[in-house]
Amino acid sequence: MEEIVIDGSNTILGRLASHVAKLLLEGNKVVILNSEKIAVSGDPSKLIQFYKDTVLNVKTHYSHKWRPKRARSPSRLVKKTVAGMLPKNNKKGEDALKRLKVYVGIPKEYKNKQPIKLQFTVDKLGGKFTTLQVIAENMGWKVGAVE
Template sequence: MSTQVQEQVVIINAEGQILGRMASNVVRLLKEGKKVIIVNGEKAVISGEKNRVIESYKLLLTVKTLFNPYRNGIRRPRSPINIVKRTIRGMLPKSSKGRRMLKNVKIYVGVPKEFEGRQFIKFPDSDVSRLKGKYVTVEVVSKELGWSG
């Protein structure tokens, strides 16, 4: 008797979704054992004034090592895919289980042809309409950090 475990794949549209809230919902799905595909990753939203958000991300790029400050510093994500993935990674368990969960996440810029016409999920609790203040998309932050996409 062999039982096959069917893996559920959840496709999420990140357009107009608050990055942190979306990431926490993605982590919840990963803990349930589902595979998650995120499309339109560059259209996720970070709350805050544009200049303030960009400056906080640029500040991370200036960090150098104490061991040899003349060498390059810590690697930081610049592309929208890596910024979203890094946000999700920060919410996962810091163990081998968390690393396995991160392998079940795929993030795309735009919508690939293989997912066109499919049903996408949007989380109502992470919708941009909840924000009263200003916000900036991940794509704008990435371009300010030097992403050429």
């Protein structure tokens, strides 16, 4: 099993997630750095509203204190996106997801490693986009300053 370190800066979320899912199913360990700089294509105001509606709004008959807690950090949003592209309800998908690590910024143990820069960048997008950091902060992510 090979460990592949990927830099997520200015990379499109969906294309990155599908590429990472394929690498995980092949048996590789994948580490994604700078998850807060990953881009999501579309109108920023509509994207923020979409994430707030789909991720945060959970209707329940119980008190709001007991409702499910949802991911707000960019690293958890990326991990959930990749998980959606892996097989569900079987061991292969579970094992693949365990081989994925996603970080906000660059941790000390990966400072010396040279990460791979994927070709799915914002430069080829040509339209509107926003980063996961902006979306996460609008959803209530508390950590604003990233190294």
